Amino acid sequence: MKAAVLVFPGSNCDRDCKVAVETTTGGHVDMVWHQETALPSGLDLIVVPGGFSYGDYLRCGAMASQSPVMAEVAKAAERGVSILGICNGFQILCESGLLPGALLRNAGLKYICKPIELTIENRNTRFTSAYGDEQTIWMTQGNADGNFFADADTLQSIEDNGQVVFRYVENPNGSINNIAGIVNKAGNVLGMMPHPDRAFEPSLGSADGAPLFHSLQRLLQSA
Amino acid sequence: MSTTKTIAEYAAEYGLKPDEYQVILDRLGREPNYVELGVFSVMWSEHCSYKSSRLHLRKFPVTGDKVICGPGENAGIIDIGEGPDGQKLACVFKMESHNHPSYIEPYQGAATGVGGIMRDVFTMGARPVALLNALRFGEPDHPKTKRIVEGVVAGIGGYGNCVGVPTVAGETNFHSGYNGNCLVNAMCVGLADADKIFYSAAPEPGLPVVYFGSKTGRDGIHGATMSSAEFSEDSEEKRPTVQVGDPFAEKLLIEATLELMASGAVAAIQDMGAAGLTSSSVEMAGKGGLGITLDLDKVPQREENMSAYEMMLSESQERMLAILKPGREEDGYRIFKKWGLDAAVIGETNTSGHIVLTHKGEVVCDLPLGPLSDDAPLYDRPWVEPDTQAPLTRVPVAPVGDALLTILKSPDMASKRWLWEQYDRHVMADTLADSATGADAGIVRVHGTKKALAVTSDVTPRYVQANPYEGGKQAVAEAWRNLTAVGADPIAITDNLNFGNPERPKIMGQIVRAIDGMAEACRVLNFPVVSGNVSLYNETNGVAIPPTPTVGAVGLIEDYENRIGFNSLKNGQVLILIGDTKGELGSSIYLREVHGLEEGAPPPVDLELEKLNGDFVRSLIHTKTAKAVHDLSDGGLLTAAFDVAAASNVGIELKNPTDLEDHVFAFAEDQARYLVAVDEASAHLVLARAAEAGVAAQTVGVATGTDLVLAGAASLSLEALKQAHESWLPAYMGA
Amino acid sequence: MTLKAKVHIFLKNGVLDVQGKAVEGALGGLGWTDVSNVRVGKVLEFDLKASDKSAAETEVKAMCEKLLANTVIESYRIEVA
Amino acid sequence: MTLKAKVHIFLKNGVLDVQGKAVEGALGGLGWTDVSNVRVGKVLEFDLKASDKSAAETEVKAMCEKLLANTVIESYRIEVA
Numbered sequence A: 001m002k003a004a005v006l007v008f009p010g011s012n013c014d015r016d017c018k019v020a021v022e023t024t025t026g027g028h029v030d031m032v033w034h035q036e037t038a039l040p041s042g043l044d045l046i047v048v049p050g051g052f053s054y055g056d057y058l059r060c061g062a063m064a065s066q067s068p069v070m071a072e073v074a075k076a077a078e079r080g081v082s083i084l085g086i087c088n089g090f091q092i093l094c095e096s097g098l099l100p101g102a103l104l105r106n107a108g109l110k111y112i113c114k115p116i117e118l119t120i121e122n123r124n125t126r127f128t129s130a131y132g133d134e135q136t137i138w139m140t141q142g143n144a145d146g147n148f149f150a151d152a153d154t155l156q157s158i159e160d161n162g163q164v165v166f167r168y169v170e171n172p173n174g175s176i177n178n179i180a181g182i183v184n185k186a187g188n189v190l191g192m193m194p195h196p197d198r199a200f201e202p203s204l205g206s207a208d209g210a211p212l213f214h215s216l217q218r219l220l221q222s223a
Numbered sequence B: 001m002s003t004t005k006t007i008a009e010y011a012a013e014y015g016l017k018p019d020e021y022q023v024i025l026d027r028l029g030r031e032p033n034y035v036e037l038g039v040f041s042v043m044w045s046e047h048c049s050y051k052s053s054r055l056h057l058r059k060f061p062v063t064g065d066k067v068i069c070g071p072g073e074n075a076g077i078i079d080i081g082e083g084p085d086g087q088k089l090a091c092v093f094k095m096e097s098h099n100h101p102s103y104i105e106p107y108q109g110a111a112t113g114v115g116g117i118m119r120d121v122f123t124m125g126a127r128p129v130a131l132l133n134a135l136r137f138g139e140p141d142h143p144k145t146k147r148i149v150e151g152v153v154a155g156i157g158g159y160g161n162c163v164g165v166p167t168v169a170g171e172t173n174f175h176s177g178y179n180g181n182c183l184v185n186a187m188c189v190g191l192a193d194a195d196k197i198f199y200s201a202a203p204e205p206g207l208p209v210v211y212f213g214s215k216t217g218r219d220g221i222h223g224a225t226m227s228s229a230e231f232s233e234d235s236e237e238k239r240p241t242v243q244v245g246d247p248f249a250e251k252l253l254i255e256a257t258l259e260l261m262a263s264g265a266v267a268a269i270q271d272m273g274a275a276g277l278t279s280s281s282v283e284m285a286g287k288g289g290l291g292i293t294l295d296l297d298k299v300p301q302r303e304e305n306m307s308a309y310e311m312m313l314s315e316s317q318e319r320m321l322a323i324l325k326p327g328r329e330e331d332g333y334r335i336f337k338k339w340g341l342d343a344a345v346i347g348e349t350n351t352s353g354h355i356v357l358t359h360k361g362e363v364v365c366d367l368p369l370g371p372l373s374d375d376a377p378l379y380d381r382p383w384v385e386p387d388t389q390a391p392l393t394r395v396p397v398a399p400v401g402d403a404l405l406t407i408l409k410s411p412d413m414a415s416k417r418w419l420w421e422q423y424d425r426h427v428m429a430d431t432l433a434d435s436a437t438g439a440d441a442g443i444v445r446v447h448g449t450k451k452a453l454a455v456t457s458d459v460t461p462r463y464v465q466a467n468p469y470e471g472g473k474q475a476v477a478e479a480w481r482n483l484t485a486v487g488a489d490p491i492a493i494t495d496n497l498n499f500g501n502p503e504r505p506k507i508m509g510q511i512v513r514a515i516d517g518m519a520e521a522c523r524v525l526n527f528p529v530v531s532g533n534v535s536l537y538n539e540t541n542g543v544a545i546p547p548t549p550t551v552g553a554v555g556l557i558e559d560y561e562n563r564i565g566f567n568s569l570k571n572g573q574v575l576i577l578i579g580d581t582k583g584e585l586g587s588s589i590y591l592r593e594v595h596g597l598e599e600g601a602p603p604p605v606d607l608e609l610e611k612l613n614g615d616f617v618r619s620l621i622h623t624k625t626a627k628a629v630h631d632l633s634d635g636g637l638l639t640a641a642f643d644v645a646a647a648s649n650v651g652i653e654l655k656n657p658t659d660l661e662d663h664v665f666a667f668a669e670d671q672a673r674y675l676v677a678v679d680e681a682s683a684h685l686v687l688a689r690a691a692e693a694g695v696a697a698q699t700v701g702v703a704t705g706t707d708l709v710l711a712g713a714a715s716l717s718l719e720a721l722k723q724a725h726e727s728w729l730p731a732y733m734g735a
Numbered sequence C, D: 001m002t003l004k005a006k007v008h009i010f011l012k013n014g015v016l017d018v019q020g021k022a023v024e025g026a027l028g029g030l031g032w033t034d035v036s037n038v039r040v041g042k043v044l045e046f047d048l049k050a051s052d053k054s055a056a057e058t059e060v061k062a063m064c065e066k067l068l069a070n071t072v073i074e075s076y077r078i079e080v081a
């Protein structure tokens, strides 16, 4: 697998994402600075990592969504390249319009870091095909703005199209319909608040994030 | 018209004693000007000069075969062996207080405390990998406490989470003694290559001095700001002296600093902490035995019309001062531009032995560096033996089950989940144990290796209050025990000595005796002090805080598969109590929480026994005989058994094999004890081995069911106990 | 000329304003029970150079659409003087 | 009567406005280099019942001092209508 992890000023899960992809898939990962106007060629996966891009000072992900590299990411998304946004990466993908909806302040107004139980709502995406028949999975999350929101029409279409990929078993933050992660209509762009990049081997408390990366690898093998 | 004060009057106002000021006059042979006075006043402040504590800090053992750099630099450094490519690895760590700022403005005070301690670590070339915080708040009913808790916790999280360093452990107490002075002690642990450590001493003359990071504003300039060179008190609005933290800037600063170091351009480097540009420039030039000139017009400034005095004393955050190797300015500018940081060459090193500052074309300060450090005041402050508590003469009885419930929902003992869930504990994807895990120390992997660091912070202020010497020993011993209990080899400590006014002989006595006790424990346990911080004058209206010498400790686990916690107890396993129980209840949680009594001599600490018992427990962990381990501390055996049962989700049935009354057996706080779970089949072997080693050990229970039971005395459902333990803090905070 | 711009940004109607709700609850808890419909927004103030007021307004509107507001959830109001 | 209150809260002069600094940088990066002195504040709007405007103002001031503003670092401005 050939992957790129984007690096914005304030990204802080960039290395975590690189290690997660390398450890789970043995793939090659390039780090790509936000000012780049071209992506490495032949990418199978672009990861938009978590963190606090630009301090999240205006709105989470707002400033990062305007960086030069995001224009390239949009083109790659168009071409069908797999794109995974985790936490701040999810916020950036929403802000840049690659995913519908927005992430609001957590209902409790606090940053919440804790392991969280998820149901896999759609096992047929390229991000979830390697999950077995486990009912729920666990991974940790850490954010202050993970409260997914979409207006009624958008929400309806997200649900109708099977775009909801992960739901919280217990809603931690007020997220509408318990949504923890969604894909775009085409199914190649996933945004999620919990961290598969912190749950890829048992010593981290959970390896339930690993099948997500295995799914992407499987996609390549089947292609 | 404004009133104009004399320089001597200003000297007094800025905390210089008449005889200190006289020394300045003698050394200079003239009156200092206002800027020079400012430089002296901060360099000779308690904070920078350690004038009240320096004499006693010398008692700490500071060397050892694992110590690479002891106290005196920005942080301490220890050797943690080799990395996968044979490179020598080092761990860099320090603890620092931000008590006063956190009381004034809890969010920013705590946030900038975290920022400051991280800079001390990465300025030495280490990437920060773990944060801890030791917090002491006033009693919950005090009108200010809740707001302070709310702000401090949000500030710690707001800063650490954004920078992307996991906060993995800490401690939290509430006591009326902190009503007027909360304590916020933050610790940062970093990793570096042992042969790529950076120091602050300027190596040679003629090198450029580069300022980089955020711009300088009027943040944190003490008291009534001296806003003009005339020092007139005009009617200008009193500026807030609160420093505001910018964690995003800090993140950029970390990356830029580490990249600059990797580029090979750095000759010496120093963060701008308290006393900002003054202490950083004076220390860099002074330690190098050189001189330095700075052109203050070049300093990046956030506000207009800043005076030389303001620039030199500003405590604006997220700033660094570096001395570059010859001709490497371009490397610097390229990296600073990439990370969007302000930067400027503001001066040069020379051989003058002076610090010379120019501003608007004039020399505004010309001081010999020697007197600033060599003649800094050093006090042997008068002290008397501090008050100590006599041994207990009575121990009131209470039903064991009720007492346990009361203890578990008391502010000090209740779960702190509400606060640590606001901290990112997992960023960097190397956290193996954190506040949520059920382990006696935080554990983070040394990235890319099988090694892991264990980290903890400990002190029991009520013991130190009751007997500073024993309490000092106990703080070190408990930290050592917590590292031991996760399977780590304890290596070294940092400390944060929080006390009241040292000019009062009784308080000075607490300081002296606590240090004596800590030093003794460090010596016996081979646990040297490599860095630390002193915070004095924590006192309001003549009421001093309980003496609180916080210990931050680091240990090494060679193979993290051999780590252990107390969350792994399984049904049927046998619980063995290591260490002798005499029934120490002086200054115990049981007395305070159940009977409202704060009295009695604290449990004595037998350091040889600590070593014996701890080494034995570590051997049980290394041989994988131990299946779960928890040290015994506040609240004694029954509280520890609850912790183990709750974290492992299995009940425990204890029996009392001693002659002690049940409530004494349940809650005594004798030191040097551990609760160790082993498989039933190996229990007799462990007891035999303990006997051989001369370690007291007895079987006290078994894992079974869903209740916590002390046979004949108490039986409570684990669920009910957990509920009590978890509910106090959220209810108090109204969440 | 240099003009002063002020931008108010609020969550749209229909988007739950959790901060507003929390402030309302806190005020109520302090005895201010007569307060209702609390909404919490952002306000940005800045100077900008422009040929005239209407040119400035156009610029500020563009800034809002591109960066300052997320029009999926927020509405904004501009004042230039 | 029911009145509308509006409270603007800004950091005091001299206190580092990290948000303002960041927004200014971002606008600059997008080509709006003519923007300066960006300050980001909070604005609260709410309804409250009071006997008259001046009574309402007194109440709102009390709310600011007690809860809405952190007067150590923030200043506020009240409008009641």
Ligand SMILES: Nc1ncnc2c1ncn2[C@@H]1O[C@H](COP(=O)(O)OP(=O)(O)O)[C@@H](O)[C@H]1O
Binding pocket: B133, B134, B135, B167, B168, B169, B170, B171, B172, B416, B419, B420, B434, B435, B436, B437, B438, B439, B440, B458, B482, B633, B634
């Ligand atoms: N301020 C804090 N920050 C982070 N973790 C904390 C804090 N206070 C308590 N904790 C965590 O809560 C747990 C229990 O704390 P404590 O009772 O002090 O442990 P112990 O008595 O074993 O030293 C530990 O994991 C500790 O790290």
Ligand SMILES: [Mg+2]
Binding pocket: B440, B482, B631, B633
């Ligand atoms: Mg412990």
